[in-house]
Amino acid sequence: MATTLSVSGFPLEQTLAQLAQQTRFDDLAALAAVALLSTAYITKGLLWSKPDPYRYKLFERPQQQPGAKAAAPQTRDLAELLEQHQADVAILWASQSGTAERMAARLAKELSSHLHARVVLLDISDVDPTTCAKVPQSKLAIFLASTFGEGDPSDNLHEFWTWLHLPKDTSLSNLQYLAFGLGNSNYKHYNHVINVLADALDARGAKALMPTARADDAAGETEEHFLEWKEHVLEVFQTRLGYQRQAVSYEPSLQVVDDDSLEPIDLHHGIPRDSSVGKATSTQSKVYALPLVQSRELFKDTAGRNCIHMEVDLGEHAELKYRTGDHLGVWPVNPTVEIERLLCVLGLKQRRATPCHVKSTDGSPVKIPSPTSLDAIFEHYVEICAPVSREAVASLAAFAPTEAGAAFLTRISSNKDAYTEYLRSSYVNLGRLLEHACEGEAAWSALPLSLVLETLPAMQPRYYSISSSSVVQARRAAITAVVADTPISTSERVPGLATNYLLALKESSTRPAVAHPHGLTYSLPIPHQPLQASHIHAHIRKSTFKLPAIVSTPIVMVGAGTGVAPFRAFVQERAFLKKLGRDVGQAKLFFGCRNPEQDFIYEEEFTDLASQLGDSFSLVPAFSRPERVEDKRYVQDRIMEDPEAICNLLVDQNAYLYICGSAAMARDVSDAVAKVVMSRQGWSEADMREFADRQKRQKRWMQDVWG
Template sequence: MAATFSASIAPWEQTLAQLAHQTKLDDLAAFAAVTLLSIAYGTKGILWSKPDPYRHKLFARPQQQPGAEARAQQTRDLAELLEQNSADVAILWASQSGTAERMASRLATELARHLGVRALLLDISDVDPATCAKVPESKLAIFMASTFGEGDPSDNLHEFWEWLHHASSTSLSGLRYLAFGLGNSNYKHYNLVIDSLADRLDAHGAKTLMPTGRADDAAGETEEHFLEWKEQVLALFQSRLGYQRREVSYEPSLQIVEDESLEPIDLHHGVPRDQSAGKATSTQSRVYALPVVQTRELFKDTNDRNCIHMELDLGEHAELKYKTGDHLGIWPINPTVEVERLLRVLGLQQRRAMPSHVKSTDNKPVKVPSPTTLDALFEHYLEICAPVSREAVALIAGFAPTEDAKAFLTKISRNKEAYAEYLGSGYVNLGRLLERACEGEAAWSALPLPLVVETLPAMQPRYYSISSSSVVQARRVAITAVVADTSLSASERVPGLATNYLLALRESSAQPALAHPYGLTYSLSVPHQPLQTSHVHAHVRKSTFKLPAVASTSIVMVGAGTGVAPFRAFVQERALLKTMGRDVGQTKLFFGCRNPEQDFIYADEFTKWQSQLGDSFSMTTALSRPHGDEKKRYVQDCIVEDAEAVCNLLIEENAYFYICGSAAMARGVSDAVAKILMSRQGWSETEMKEFMDRQKRQKRWMQDVWG
C-alpha cells in the first residue's frame, strides 16, 4: 500500500522540481534584464545617445541678449556675487509691478555717479537667503521691497520671506543693511512687507545703519518719498562710510546704435518682453495675442463715463487656461497723439523706423527688448504717458535749448511745491513737458536719446479680475473695466493708459465703427505690427481668490463698482451648478454703485441667475447717489443692517468671506464686520483679530483690492 502511494506521488514531485528549476531560471533572466536596463539608463549620454552640443542653437532666439545664459548659471551666493563683481553694496529688489525694481536701478546709478560706489543690482530671488550670513561686515545690503494686496510680499520675495521667518538658528550678525518699502496707506497693512523684513533681519542679528524708509502712494508721493530717502542714503555714505560726493555731468547707461543691416524679422516690433523671452512662471502664463470677440458698454445714460465688458478668445492657444477668480494682465500701447508729439519735439520722425540696438554701458539689464525701432519703443515698450520725476527734470534741464527753458525746468525740479503745483495744473508727460519748456519741431534734438529711454519707465501690464467662470466658458475670458480718467479741471484730464486703449479696441470693433469719445487713436494695424486689429496682448495670472472647493459651502461677497467683476464669475458658476442639480450653499452678495439707472452693471444677468439659484442667492444693492428721498448707503452700511444674517453665515456656517474693490472700501467693510461680530459674539479686539487671522490662514477671508 505504501509502495503504491509513493509511486503515485513521484510524478508530482518531479513536476514540482521542474517548476522550481524553471522559476529560478526566470528570476535570473529577469534580474539580468533589469540589470542591463539600469546600466543602459545610467550610461545614457555617456556611452550612447550622446547629446549634440550644438542642438540648443536650433531653438536659440536671435533676439537673446549676449551673456544671458551665463547670467542664468551664475552663483546664488551673495558673498560670492559681491566678490566676483568687486562690489561694495548689494541692492536687492522685490517688486510686483516693477516700481521697486526701477527705483533700485536708479539708486545704483546714483551711488556710482555721485560717490563712486560699486553697487550690484540683484533680483532678490536670484540670491540664496542663507548666504546673507556670509557677507562680510565691510559690505552693505540694501533691501527695497513693495507691499501689495493686503500685506502680501511680491512673488520674487517668497523664498527669502519664508527663510527669514523659519531659519531661527541662523545668525546675520555680520550683515549691515538699509531698507526702503513701497506701499499705500489706504491699505490696512501699509508697508507691512518692509517692516516685517526689517524686523526679521534684526531678529537674526543684522544691523541697520538708518531707519527704514517708506513710500506712500496714497497721495501719489512715492517718487518724492524715494527722492528724500535717496538723499539720506547719499548723506549716510558720506558721513559714516567715508565716501566723497562729486558733482558730475550726465553719463549715459545705454547706447542706442542704428543698424541698417537688420531685417524686420530680426526686430522686436511690440511683443511684450515676457513673451519674447519665453517667460512663464508658476504664477502667470506667457503673453499671447488674443482676439477680442465681444465688447459692450455697461453704463447707461452716461456721457462722461464708460465701463467696458470685454471677452477674449483663448481658442487658438490650447495651453492657455484660467480658473475662476484669476487675473488677466493687459499690455497697453500708447496713444498715437503722444507718440507723434514726442517724436516731433525730439526731431526723430525720420529715424522712427530705423533698426537699432539698445545696449547697456554698465552691465545692468536693459529694460527694453533689442534690437527694435523708435516706433516700437515709444508705442509699446516705454510708458511715454507717465509723469516725469523731478530728478529726471533736473537732468533734462542741462540740455535745454534756451535759457528760458532751462530756468523753467530748473525751478520745478528744485522745488517740491512748485513741481507739485505744475503737475496739478495740467496733463504732464515727457512730450508735453518738453513742449511747454520750448515749443517747436525738433526743438529738443540735442537731448540725448539714451537719457530719454532711461527717463521713461518700461511698459507694465495692468491687471483685471476675470469676470467669467472657467466652468461656464473655459475658452473665453471676460474682464470688466471702468475707463479711469483723472480730472484736473473742467477742461483738463489725465487719460487712463490701459482703459482708454481698451475703449479704443471696443470702438474699433463696433459695427459701424465708433469714434473714441476723447479723440484718442492707436496704431492697431500697421506694417510689422505684432497685433492684428481687435487683438490685445494679455496673460493670465493665478490668484488665491477662489470659490470653495465644495459648492455647498456658503459664501458672502462684497464689491463696489467693478469690484463686482469676480463675483459675476462666482455667481455665474454657481447658477450653472444649480441647474445641473448640484447642492449650492448660500450665496450672498453686497454690491455698491451710484444709482440703478446709470451704473448697476450686470443687473439683467444677476436677475437671471437669481431665478436659477432661487433662495440660495441674495443680492443687496447699496446706492451712493440715489434719486429722490432714498437714503444714501454704502456696502458697509448694508452689512450692518443685515448683521444677523452675516454673523450667522460667518460664525454658524463658517462661510467664506470675499471683498473686492478699493482699499478704502475694503477697510470700511472689514471694520463694519469686526464691529458686528464683536458686538454679537462678545469678543474683544484680540479675539476678533485672532478670528480674522485664522480665517485668512484657512483662505476663508480673502480680499482683492487696489489703492
C-alpha cells in the same frame, strides 16, 4: 482494416515529430536573439557606439569661439555674488509692478556715478537668504521691497519671506543694511513687508545704518519719499562710510545704434517680453495675441463715463487656461497723438522706422527687446504717458535748448511745492513737458535718446479680475473695466492708458464710424504689426481668490463698482452647477454703485441668476448717489443693517468672505464686519482679531483690492 491519418500527404506521427523539432529550433533561436540583444544593450557605449566626446561642440553658441572665457557659474550666495562683482554694496529689490526695481536701479546708478561705490544690483529671488550671514561687516546690503494687496509680498520675495518667518537662530551680527519700503496707507497693513523684513533682520542681530524708510502712495507721494530717502542714503555713505560725493556729467547706461541692414522680419514690432520666461512661470501664462469676441457698454447713462465688458477668445491656444477668480493682464498701447508729439519735439520723425539695436553700456539689463524701431519702442515698449519724476526733470534741464527752458525745468525740479503745483494744473508726460519748456519741431533734437529711454518706464500690463466662470465658458475670458479719466483742471484731463485703449477697441469693433469720445487714436493695424485689428496682447495670472472647493459651502461677497467683476463669475458658476443638480450653498452679494439708473452693472444678469438660484442667492444693493439723499448707502452700511444674517453665515456656518474693490472700501467693510460680529458674539477686539486671522490663514477671508 486499420486506417493511417495523414497531413498534407505525410503520416501524422512524422508530421508531429517535424513540428516538435521545428518548435525546439524556434525556441533556441528566440533565446539566442534575446541573449544577443541583451548583450548589445549592456555593452552599448562600452564596446560599440561610443559617444563622440566632442559632439557637444555642435550645440555650442556660434559666438563662443575656442579659447573664449567661459561664463562664471551662477551662484545664489550673497557673499560670493559680492565677491564675483567686486562690489561693496548689494542692492536687493522685491517688486510686483516694477516700481521698486526701477528705484533700485536708479539708486545703484547714483551710488556708482556720484560716490564711485562698487554696487551689484540683484533680484532678491536670485539670493539664498541663508547666505546673508556670510556677508562680511565691510559690505552693505540695501533692501527695497514693495507691499501689495493686504500686506502681501511680491512674487519674487516668497523664498526670502518664508525664511524671515523661520526661528531667529541664525546670527546676522556682521550684516549692515538699509531698508526702504513701498506701500499705500489706504491699506490696513501699510508697508507690512518692509516692516517684517527689518524686524526679522534686527532680531537676528543685523545693524541698520539709518531708520527704515517707508513710501506712501496714498496721495501719490512714492517718488518724493524715495528722493528724500535717497538723499539720506547719500549722506550716510559720506558721513559714516567715508565716501566723497562728486559732481558728474551724464553717463548713458544704454546706447541706440541704427542698423539699416536689418529686415522687418528681424525686428521686435511690439510683442511684449514673454512673461512666462524665468521666475513668472508659476504665477502667469505666456503672452498671447487674443481676439476680442464681444465688447459692450455697461453703464445705462454714460454721461461722459464708460464701463466696458469685453471678452477674449482663448480657443486658438489650447495650453492657455484660466480658473474662476484669476486675472487677465492686458498690455496697453500708447495713443498716437502722444507718440507723434514726442517724436516731433525730439526731431525723430525721419528716424522712426529705422531698425536699431538697444544695447547696455554698463552691463545693466535692457528692458526693451532688440533689435526694434522707435515706432515700436514708443508705441509698445515704454510708457510715454507716464508722469516725469522731479529727479528726471532736473536731468533734462542740463540739455535744455534755451536758457528760459532750462530755468523753467530747474525751478520745478528743485522745489517740491513748485513741482506739485505744476502737476495739479497740467497733464504732464515727457512729450508735453518738453513742449512746455521749449516748443517747436525738433526743439529737443540734442537731447540724448538714451536719456529719453532711461527716463521712460518700461510698459507694464494692467490686471483685471476675470468676470466670467471657467466652468461656464472655459475658452472665453471676460473683463470689466471703468474707463479712467481724471480731470485736473477745466481744460486738462489725464486719460487712463489701458482703459482708453480698450475703449477705442470697443468703439472700433461695435461702431466703426464712431471716434473715441476723447479723440484718442491708435495706429493699429500697421505693416509688420504683431496685432491684428480687434486683438490685444494679454496673459493669465493665477489668483488665490477662489470659490470653496465644496460647492455647498456658503459665501458672502462684497464689491463696489467693478469690484463686482469676480462675483459675476462666482454667481454664474453656482447657477450652472445647480442646473446640473449640485447642492449649492447660500451666496449673499453686497454690491455698491452710484445710482441704479446709471451704473448698476450686470443688473439684468444678476436678476436672471437669482431666478435660477432661488433661495440660494440674495443681492443687496447699495447706492451712494441715489435720487433721494435719505436713501444713500454704502456697502458697509448695508452690512450693518443685516447683522444677524452676516453673523449667521460667517460665524455659525463658517462661510467664506470675499471683498473686492478699493482698499479704502475694503477697510471700511472689514471694520463693519468686525463691529457686527463683536456685538452679536460678545467678543473683544482680541477675540475678533483672532477670528479674522484664523479665517485669513484658512483662505476663508479673502480680499482682491487696489489703491
